[in-house]
Amino acid sequence: MSKVERKIEQYSDIINLPRPEPRCHPRMPIEKRAAQFAPFAALTGYEDVVKETIRKHEDEIELRIFFNSDSDQ
Template sequence: MSGPYDDIIDLPHPTSERHPRMSMANRAAQFSPFAALTGYDAAVRETARHTGARAELTEEEKSALDAKLRLLVPGADAAITFFQPDGRKEGGAYVTVTSKVKRIDGPAHEIILTNGRRIPIDDVLEVE
């Protein structure tokens, strides 16, 4: 069987004497995706990130929480679940921190833990 390229089919691959062969990494870089919109992926990820809403406590839950808060004394171990607002978006997430209570600051309305964390009492959901 003969074809139009029979005269060149068995010739060696041409190589330039002036230009060295391109490395495989550089060759692959030519075909890598181009990010025309810088920061677009980060903006999409930020928009897709889920934040929760703050839970509203009933009067019974508030009184039970108030009773637990009165039992907190300096040096007591406590697991405190509180609402931590998101710095970039509306909403936030509930976080549980386990530490010893350093003191309760009445005027500032905060619980101060020995690890240095300050938790606003209005954000507390549960104390164990």
């Protein structure tokens, strides 16, 4: 008999019992339980800063392309 089987055997009288329901504390609804684990913005405003940085770099690239194409003519 393996260690796991021995452990299960030790608790065989309670292992298949239903989970106890608290009398004074109602269970949280599934919708609220799931909301606990919903993603959140740990760094508020970070996404806006990243978007602004991307926009600035794209503008800079467009200007370089524009001026380089002008000098070719």
